[in-house]
Amino acid sequence: MRGVERIEQVFRELKTTGAAAFMPYHAMGYPTRQQSLEVIAALAVAGADIVEFGIPHSDPLADGPTIQTATYAALVGGTSVADCLKMARELRDQGVDTPFCAMSYYNPILAFGEERFANAAASAGIDGLIVPDLPPGESELLEPACRAAGLATIYMLAPTSTEERIKSVARHSTGFIYLVSVTGITGARDELPPYLPAFVERVRRHTDLPLAVGFGISTGPQAARVSEIVEGVVVGSALVKAAGAETGVDAVRILAEELAAGSHKGVDG
Amino acid sequence: MTISTTSTPVNYGAVPDETGRFGPYGGKYVPETLMPALDELEEAYLNARVDKDFMAELAHLQHTYVGRPTPLTYARRLSEELGGAQIYLKREDLAHSGAHKINNALGQALLMKRKMGKTRIVAETGAGQHGVATATAAALLGTECIVYMGTVDMERQKPNVFRMQLLGTEVRAVDSGSQTLKDAINEAIRDWVTNVETTHYLLGSALGPHPYPAMVRDFQSIIGIEAHSQMQDPAEGGPGRLPDAIVACVGGGSNAIGIFHPFLKEEKVRLIGVEAGGHGIEDGAHAARFADPERGRLGVLQGTKSYVLQDSDGQIALTHSISAGLDYASVGPEHAWLRDVGRSEYTYCTDTQTLKGFSALCELEGIIPALESAHAIGYVLELAPQMAQDQVILVNLSGRGDKDLGTVMQTIGGDR
Structure with missing residues (x-):
């Protein structure tokens, strides 16, 4: 099965239960290579439906302090693009079969070679790709390369997005669309923005694709509220912070179980 | 994009296109x-x-506020000392707040x-x-x-x-x-x-x-527009002709593109950008994007595609320059394009050579330049003697050096 189909299947199966997908992010190579592998395995066991597989970059301009610090530490620890793909392969070989969406800034992919990256990612067991600094208008090489390799091409929308941009992102996205819940950078926040439902409705008018919401979600109750209006709940910084704590993998597992329960609560909960 | 070596005229007004591209850049x-x-x-x-x-x-x-037009100054003593081309300075250091x-x-x-x-x-x-x-x-x-x-x-x-x-x-x-x-x-x-x-x-x-x-670029083009007219007007201190070469330092490249752009159609005028050579290219501690064949490659940094100093994994390289204003891993996309089409050329000036340029302008002209602008002067110390005395160089003196006195004191202060 191609990567994009594996992602589509996740949303198709959850639809029948009314639950939303729990989609945790982790920065590969953080706190160490080995620990990041353990984190991903723990997330899969804790109920992750899709894992966002973070490839570190020196200049993560859409990220807040938590992910900046983690990805910087990963780079200092020697994490490369090739090694991230190798880690995906290792996890697959260990039997972790949760779909993976690689999340990378554009320059590391450009340096790797766009077509080469798409092919290498697909054969390493990556199923989709999110590039936060590559809007549809700039991806005329990467998008076809991903399509050919069977990867889902996931673009982001923000509350500031105009109707025209929503249409464009809907046209170019496969798998799902990633909605940035706030105008801002990644990072845990106490409140969900009040305009989120209206934003979701605005996007729905232009697409039937599943929608996932990220940026700012850190607790089970927040995840449950988000799961009532969209098909996917993305959590990054809160989990990355947990991974960096002394209790590391255990802290991730406990928080992930809470977030998974919240996301899976669905309309019946 | 291939390098244009034919005589087909390049339409400099056609960039950027509606998607914001300068050829493959931007x-x-x-x-x-x-x-x-x-x-x-x-x-x-x-x-x-x-x-x-x-x-x-x-x-x-x-x-009424910035004090434009900024003057054009003939650097008589510097020109005589170097014994080659006549050197003119576009005095952006005299703009209000001290730089272009x-x-x-x-x-x-x-x-x-x-x-x-x-x-x-x-x-x-x-x-x-x-x-x-x-x-x-x-x-x-x-x-x-x-x-x-x-x-x-x-x-x-x-x-x-x-x-x-x-x-x-x-x-x-x-x-x-x-x-x-x-x-x-x-x-x-x-x-x-x-x-x-x-x-x-x-x-x-x-x-x-x-x-x-x-x-x-458009907001900075006032520099080149003024200089184009001043150079041709002896009443404005100009030599009564266009320069043979224009030299400007290039970090992101705004002062350079500002003085270059109104001269793009003057094909006989060489346009030379000077990058920060830091401790030298081999040393690796520099910010010369065009001069480092190993690490200066096509990349995307902070919203634009251009030449970017980076490692083989696409991580942005740490740069070094004695001047904070040139200490940056990428360069404006229009410079990359102008270089590809052969209209402008780029060289670099090391920290050491820059300080020579800094001192020369202080001692010979009574002008304390910004360390950024001193890169342009540092290169002119090499360029002017290679040119004839009836040739003319125009330097964009992009800023004044008051802010750099601490750095310069630390570096060469012991010699005084």
């Missing part, structure tokens, strides 16, 4: 949240350009005020000159202003930090990454993404996503 590589803000900025800018009232107000401020940066800062601040309905400015600064210029424009127009600055740069440009604070701007220290210009830009962009509804990002160089490279 574009808009930003998070989705910012795309509407870039569209809004482009619309406001295109509207302002053809708005007579706006352009008249800007021209009035340039004249005010041309763009005032233009964008006025654009925000008159055309965009935003109330808050964020900016980045390396040497502090753009920060000071932005703080100046913000004070003049009564707008809230936040400037992000790397902690390393705050240390080496202390007077400018204080200057910004005096002007009512909040300077926020950035201690992530290399703690220099690149990291300050990341933080300014993060602030902009978060507060985009109220905030304009006043980017200081011909960099970043479209429309910044074109807009900043």
Whole structure:
């Protein structure tokens, strides 16, 4: 099965239960290579439906302090693009079969070679790709390369997005669309923005694709509220912070179980 | 893109195209949240350009506040000392706030005020000159202003930090990454993404996503427009002819593109950009994007595709220059394109050679240049003697050096 189909299947199966997908992010190579592998395995066991597989970059301009610090530490620890793909392969070989969406800034992919990256990612067991600094208008090489390799091409929308941009992102996205819940950078926040439902409705008018919401979600109750209006709940910084704590993998597992329960609560909960 | 060696004329007015590309360079590589803000900025800018009232107000401020036109100075003693080409200086150091940066800062601040309905400015600064210029424009127009600055740069440009604070701007220290210009830009962009509804990002160089490279170039082109006329007019101190070569330092490249652009059609005028050679190319501690064949490659940094110093894995390289304003891993996309089509050429000047240029201008002309501008002078020390005495070099003296006295004292102070 191609990567994009594996992602589509996740949303198709959850639809029948009314639950939303729990989609945790982790920065590969953080706190160490080995620990990041353990984190991903723990997330899969804790109920992750899709894992966002973070490839570190020196200049993560859409990220807040938590992910900046983690990805910087990963780079200092020697994490490369090739090694991230190798880690995906290792996890697959260990039997972790949760779909993976690689999340990378554009320059590391450009340096790797766009077509080469798409092919290498697909054969390493990556199923989709999110590039936060590559809007549809700039991806005329990467998008076809991903399509050919069977990867889902996931673009982001923000509350500031105009109707025209929503249409464009809907046209170019496969798998799902990633909605940035706030105008801002990644990072845990106490409140969900009040305009989120209206934003979701605005996007729905232009697409039937599943929608996932990220940026700012850190607790089970927040995840449950988000799961009532969209098909996917993305959590990054809160989990990355947990991974960096002394209790590391255990802290991730406990928080992930809470977030998974919240996301899976669905309309019946 | 292939290098044009034929005589087919290049249409310099055709870039950027409507997607913001200069050939393969430029574009808009930003998070989705910012795309509407870039569209809004482009619309406001295109509207302002053809708005007579706006352009008249800007021209009035340039004249009565900035002090434009800045003079053209014949560097007689420097020319005699070098014994070759005659050297002329375009005196952007005499613009209000001490550098060419005010041309763009005032233009964008006025654009925000008159055309965009935003109330808050964020900016980045390396040497502090753009920060000071932005703080100046913000004070003049009564707008809230936040400037992000790397902690390393705050240390080496202390007077400018204080200057910004005096002007009512909040300077926020950035201690992530290399703690220099690149990291300050990341933080300014993060602030902009978060507060985009109220905030304009006043980017200081011909960099970043479209429309910044074109807009900043246009605001800075006043330098070249004035120089083009001054050079041909002896009453304005010019030699009565166009120069054979124009030399300007290139960090992001705004002062260079500002003086180059009005001369693009003058095909006989060589356009030479001088990058920061730092400790030398082999050493690796430099910011010469075009000169390092190993690490200077096509890449995307902070919204634009251009030459970027990076490792084989696409991680942005740490750079070094004695001048904070040139200490940056990428270069404006139009420079990359002009280089490809063969219209402009780029060289570099090491820290050591730069200090020679700095001292020469101090001692021979009574002008203390910014260390950024001293790169252009440092290269002219090599270039002028190779040219004939009836030839002419025009140097863009982009800023004054008061801010650099601490750095220079530390470096060469022991010799005095």
